[in-house]
Amino acid sequence: MVCPPLETADDPCDLSLAEALSTTAARADRCVFFFDFDGTLAPIQDDPDAVQLAPGVLGAITDLAARVKRVSLVSARPVDFLRSRFPGVPLTLHGLYGLESQYGAGETVTYPPALPYADVIAELARRAERELPDDVLVEYKRLSVALHYRSAPELRDTVHAWAQEQAGRHGLREQEGRMVIELKPSVQRDKGSVVAEEIEGFSCAWYFGDDLGDLAAFRALADRRTTHPDFLGVRVAVRNPETGAEVAAAADLHLEGPSAVPPFLQKAVTAL
Ligand SMILES: O=P(O)(O)OC[C@H]1O[C@H](O[C@H]2O[C@H](CO)[C@@H](O)[C@H](O)[C@H]2O)[C@H](O)[C@@H](O)[C@@H]1O
Numbered sequence: 001m002v003c004p005p006l007e008t009a010d011d012p013c014d015l016s017l018a019e020a021l022s023t024t025a026a027r028a029d030r031c032v033f034f035f036d037f038d039g040t041l042a043p044i045q046d047d048p049d050a051v052q053l054a055p056g057v058l059g060a061i062t063d064l065a066a067r068v069k070r071v072s073l074v075s076a077r078p079v080d081f082l083r084s085r086f087p088g089v090p091l092t093l094h095g096l097y098g099l100e101s102q103y104g105a106g107e108t109v110t111y112p113p114a115l116p117y118a119d120v121i122a123e124l125a126r127r128a129e130r131e132l133p134d135d136v137l138v139e140y141k142r143l144s145v146a147l148h149y150r151s152a153p154e155l156r157d158t159v160h161a162w163a164q165e166q167a168g169r170h171g172l173r174e175q176e177g178r179m180v181i182e183l184k185p186s187v188q189r190d191k192g193s194v195v196a197e198e199i200e201g202f203s204c205a206w207y208f209g210d211d212l213g214d215l216a217a218f219r220a221l222a223d224r225r226t227t228h229p230d231f232l233g234v235r236v237a238v239r240n241p242e243t244g245a246e247v248a249a250a251a252d253l254h255l256e257g258p259s260a261v262p263p264f265l266q267k268a269v270t271a272l
Helices: 017-026 057-065 079-085 112-131 153-170 191-198 212-227 244-249 258-271
Strands: 031-035 070-074 092-095 100-102 108-110 137-140 145-148 172-177 180-185 204-209 232-238 253-255
Touching: 017 204, 017 232, 017 258, 031 191, 057 070, 057 258, 070 191, 079 092, 079 100, 092 191, 108 112, 112 137, 112 145, 112 153, 112 172, 112 180, 145 153, 153 172, 153 180, 172 212, 191 204, 191 212, 204 212, 212 232, 212 244, 232 244, 232 258, 253 258
Parallel strands: 031 070, 031 204, 070 092, 204 232, 232 253
Antiparallel strands: 092 100, 100 108, 137 145, 145 180, 172 180
16 A cells, blocks of 8 residues: 555555655556546536646646556546547547547447447437436437536436436446446446456556546456555545545545646656
8 A cells, every 4th residue: 555645544554655656667667557537637517528637637648658658548438538638649548437448549449248238328318318307417428328417416316216217127237426327338347347457467557536436446456466466556546525535545545636636647757
């Protein structure tokens, strides 16, 4: 565990941040850095389409990508959206919780078991527009649909009940997030399986996340540390008032929001 730099740890740490960075530097060619997108690299806004990177993120991620073996985004956003925010940066992109991926400049590939769900998801998005109150924002993403209640938090129970019923009826999975619930295919693919797959062959990985969907990725790093004691896995929680406590409790290190990520990365790049 890495000692949190921003607060006193309850548990004794067996690795300081300085040691984690020096170990990472020694293994930079076998190290991968993972980042969630919303709430981690970009501040939360009411309108998902309007979201932009926090100042300094583009430069910091570009610099980091030149120093370590791989930088990957692991997000619930579609790959095309992620690419639009990082034009020309050499990243591996995992969108829709890993249901689609783009490796380098290659084509976007879809996780095949999810494809049969495309029609039901499209129909569900249309029904959500008709059946849910106008204040619920329906974000259709080809293989999943996000039902946002950020502008009307009092609708949370209504939205959750609708989602639960539809999930049961169509054999879908629910994924809760920050003022949102998503319906997605019932397949064995999430941020945890993406990370578990990617870290094969690496001896070092960092994961930065802020939301409940990121907990599976944190667990993948912890599991790897259990089976490979020499593996360096660092879980970084980006704090927020919504899901922050649960995510922070599972992390080794805490940052105070997306704006704290670029200065932290620039320090890391200098250390590497
Ligand atoms: O895995 P992520 O990259 O963190 O994506 C999770 C969800 O992020 C977006 O929703 C969240 O951010 C919105 C824009 O700031 C905000 O309005 C919303 O309340 C948040 O839940 C995105 O729109 C969703 O599709 C993602 O599932």
